[in-house]
Amino acid sequence: MVTLEDVKKAQLGNKEFVxxxxxxxxxxxxxxCGNRVFLKAEHLQKTGSFKIRGAANKAQEAVRQGAQxxxxxxxxxxxxxxxxxANKLGIQATIVIPEDANAVKIAAIEAYNGKIVKCGTTSAERIPKAMEIAAQNDGVFIPPYDDPYIIAGQGTVGIEILEQVPNAEIIVVPVxxxxxxxxxxxxxxxLNPKIKVVGVEPDTANDTFxxxxxxxxxxxxxxxxIADGLRTSQPGDLTFPIVKEYLDDLxxxxEEEIKNAFHFIVERTKQVIEPSSAVTIAAILSGKLNVEDKHIVAILSGGNVDLRQINDFMSKK
Known part of the structure; x- marks a missing residue:
């Protein structure tokens, strides 16, 4: 299990990058919704999502161990x-992407001097290829989620939430x-076991549920x-035991509720988010939390959306 001290250590080590x-x-x-809602703006994070938190923690550890x-x-x-x-730490990185990856995502990776290798269309094909390339170059594979350094890095969001909203009662998180x-x-x-943590998944990608x-x-x-960042086939071997022990609800x-939430955030708050971020707002607006007069923190996990697709993500009002 990842400890609070692991998360605090990640927060300290990540300050330069996050x-x-x-x-x-x-x-x-x-x-x-009849509640007081706070939106944790991870779509304004470096590289456009919370993912930098875990990547920064794991990459720094890899470099400490001698990885180039x-x-x-x-x-x-x-x-x-x-x-x-990798660019910040002065080392090389190869990112294995699907054959059908869109040009916007490729351009974003290349903007940070990442080398692109295309492989298949599924994570089951990409992950072994990335691990193989790492092994061939005496390098380190950085997993997307199932790693204690990644988990600890992402946990820094939780510390910030309690510093910013100390009276938070419910935290709503995309899964x-x-x-x-x-x-x-x-x-x-x-830090505060009384706070309720609720996960949200698309009903078509309900593996953790x-x-x-x-x-x-x-x-x-x-x-x-449309919430493609949440499209996994199963939860991680390391992440799921933590979810099983601590999660209050999921x-x-x-899809229509996600579109409605996406539409609301773009139109009413003028924030550009990913559909994967909108699931937390969808849970709140649809009343699925079944609460009133609570202080709720909803995480907007990322904002890397292809602007040409925004119309596809909007509800037809």
Whole structure:
């Protein structure tokens, strides 16, 4: 298990590379849901998502161990974060992406001097390739979520939340592979176990929901959702035990609910987020938390959206 001390150590070590992101509010959102809502703006984070927190912590540890080369398997936020850290640390990085990765994501990785290798269309194909490249170059593979340094790095979000909203009662977190939520749980439940932590998944990508219900890791077939950053086949071997022990609840949201939430945030708060970020707002607006008059922190996990796709993500009002 990741300890609070691990998270605090990551926070100290990451200061040079990670923004202390702001809390945003919306009076209209408060009125609509009958709660006081705070938005943790990780979409304004360096490289555009929370992923830099874990990547920074793991990459620095790799360099301390003598690595001069790191790899990752990712078509999106994790790949950008790893490339950014390699560039900052003065080492090389190769990011293995799918054959059908879009040009916007490729350009973002290359902007940080990351080398691109294309391989297949699934993570099951990309991850072994990235691990193989790391081994061939005496390098280190940086996992997207299932690693104690990654989990501890993501947990720094939880420490910041309690510093910014000390009277928080509920924290709502998007769930993909589980790195972010397991990190937040590791920090928050050791600092204030009374705070309720709720995960949110798309109902078409419900692997952690099913695993949480059965008490054991449960895989699902390949799926689609506009919240593509949350599209995993199963939770991690390291992340799931933390989720199983500490998580208070996990709710599912539909594609239409995600679109409604995305539309609301873009139109009413003028913030550009990813659909993966919108799931937390979807859970709040749809009433699935079943609470009133609470102080709720919702995490906006990233903002790396292809602007040409925004119309596709908007609800048809």
């Amino acid at each position: 923004h202390y992101t702001p809390m945003l509010t919306s009076a209209q959102l408060d009125d609509l 080369y790191i790899t990752a398997a990712s078509s999106g936020n994790h790949g950008q974060a790893v490339a950014y850290m 993909g592979g589980g790195g972010l939520i397991s990190g937040i749980l590791s920090a928050v439940k050791q 099913l695993s949480f219900q059965t008490g054991e890791i449960t895989a699902i077939p390949a799926t689609t959702t 709710v599912l949201v539909s």
